[in-house]
Amino acid sequence: MLSAALCRTYENILIEELRPAMGCTEPIAIAYAAAILRDALGADPVAITVGLSGNIIKNVKSVIVPSTGGMHGIETAVAAGVVAACPEKKLELLGTLTEADRARIAPFKDACRMTVDELVTPCTFDLSLRGEVDGHTARVRISEHHTNVVLVERDGVELTADYAERGNAADTADGRADRTLLNVKDIVDFATEADLTRVTPYLRRQIEMNMAIAEEGLRNTYGASIGKLLYRDGEADLRTRAKAFAAAGSDARMSGCELPVCILSGSGNQGITASVPVVVFAREKGASEEELLRALVAADLITVHLKTGIGCLSAYCGAISAGCGSGAGICFLDGGRYYEIAHTVVNAVAILSGTICDGAKASCAAKIAMAVEAGLMGYEMTCTKRQFYGGDGIVTKGVENTIRNVGKLARDGMCETDKEIIRIMLGKAE
Structure with missing residues (x-):
């Protein structure tokens, strides 16, 4: 408890x-x-x-x-x-x-x-x-x-x-809730048993806003139209539709669409990536609203947990964390709990960690599609008793240890990568 x-x-x-x-x-x-x-x-x-x-x-x-x-x-x-x-x-x-x-x-x-x-x-x-x-x-x-x-x-x-923000918590010096208290076990328990009355309006708004911009991205042409490419007029399978809807939301957002997005970790793309695939799966499954909301809680908090160690902005693509979150949310929706979700997160992290962030632009939509795929593959591996083990690259035994490794990789290991990306983008590279 x-x-x-x-x-x-x-x-x-x-x-x-x-x-x-x-x-x-x-x-x-x-x-x-x-x-x-x-x-x-x-x-x-x-x-x-x-x-x-x-x-x-x-x-x-x-x-x-x-x-x-x-x-x-x-x-x-x-x-x-x-x-x-x-x-x-x-x-x-x-x-x-x-x-x-x-x-x-x-x-x-x-x-x-x-x-x-x-x-x-x-x-x-x-x-x-x-x-x-x-x-x-x-x-x-x-x-x-x-x-x-x-x-x-x-x-x-x-x-x-x-002008300063007035937070609703006093857990940290800046008045924000203490994100270092996040861990996968407690996140899953919270998503399973907590009274969601206070957060339900925020989750409903997340569903409404993020699905609206995803649908807009599929209706009209934005950027490289990655979502439309994947969707194929609705003929794609469920897995591909989940990727298509998420990518379409980013297509629209990166191209100046004026619809609002419910953000996560300070990012609209991460908000879309963590939530939209979960909603697509929930609707296909015929899940109740409560089942969907609890799955979104798992997806959102796991995304924030991964991103906390990485930091607000870095050379590490934030959509990768959100893709792990969406995979965890879909796992939760299907009845997975701590064991299954922990393995889903570790598997997903092992697949695409190290993908670079080279700024906000049209190709973010394609990265989002791949991030959702990694989350889904991580979950599918768990369902079929497959996993990556401690010692496989940055994977260490225990989900929290692996999450810490990702934070260290992004925050410390990719600093020079970040500087070089910025030099290239500003035309200063030799």
């Missing part, structure tokens, strides 16, 4: 994680910071200096910013945030833009003196904006995760408290 305190922590993790966002979260975080900057100044800035960690630059470079008429890039994200000017909407602020607002984005980009620099920072998620207008200056900094406002000031007067 799990303690009430641990159940509350797991509930808080889900509530904190399952939030809506419109568009790729890195450009939206920049837009959010720009909206705060404009709000602090009280007028549109005439000059803005943007400082970004390399991983944010990587994830903003190629992806289309929603509600901008197909524009992409850092300057577009900044301009869209200034024009939106509604920081209270956080990661949904671009959904407020009217046609008249959209028409202002390009002229503002042209008129504002904007410079962009890479920050020298140990933090993989770090962004700083400084703006000027009419002799006044303001600064905004967001660090560690997409809505974590750590500094706002105007003319040297600190205003951070007016």
Whole structure:
């Protein structure tokens, strides 16, 4: 029996994680910071200096910013945030833009003196904006995760408290629930026996939003249309349909679709990958709503658990963790519990760990399809009494030991890989 305190922590993790966002979260975080900057100044800035960690630059470079008429890039994200000017909407602020607002984005980009620099920072998620207008200056900094406002000031007067997030937990210094308390055994027990009353609205929203964008990606042409390629007008088998729906959601999202997504680990692609295949399997199986919700709890929390050791942004493709999560959720849906889910996770991790993240863009959809396949193969191996053993590469005896290895690989081992990816993307490679 799990303690009430641990159940509350797991509930808080889900509530904190399952939030809506419109568009790729890195450009939206920049837009959010720009909206705060404009709000602090009280007028549109005439000059803005943007400082970004390399991983944010990587994830903003190629992806289309929603509600901008197909524009992409850092300057577009900044301009869209200034024009939106509604920081209270956080990661949904671009959904407020009217046609008249959209028409202002390009002229503002042209008129504002904007410079962009890479920050020298140990933090993989770090962004700083400084703006000027009419002799006044303001600064905004967001660090560690997409809505974590750590500094706002105007003319040297600190205003951070007016914009900082107020968490629903006090487990950690930043007020967020303590994710280091996650482990596969307790996650499975929580998904099996916990009262889901508090988290049900968030899970329902996850289903509604993420399936809506997946269906949109199958209806229309976005990016490379990986989802449509796999779906084949509905003729694909269940396994392929699960991959197709997840990929289609990413097709749409990476190409500027204006439908919101329920994110996970700060990522819409991870939110889609962890949840959509589970929903597809549940609907095929005729599962009850409670069975689906409990399977999603397992999928979501296992994804967050894997991602906690990796960190917010890295050279390690986050969809791989979410693919493991979806495999675990499908295993749970079919009656698997700790033993089966632990083996599913280890098997899936062993298949695709090391896949690189080279920024948000159209090919993310194909990586998502492969991540879902790895999760499903990991589960199928478990069903047929097959497994990878300790000593097989990064696999170590025990699921928690293997998860720690993945975190170390991504966080420490792939640091130089990350730097080289960024150099290549910025055209600085020799």
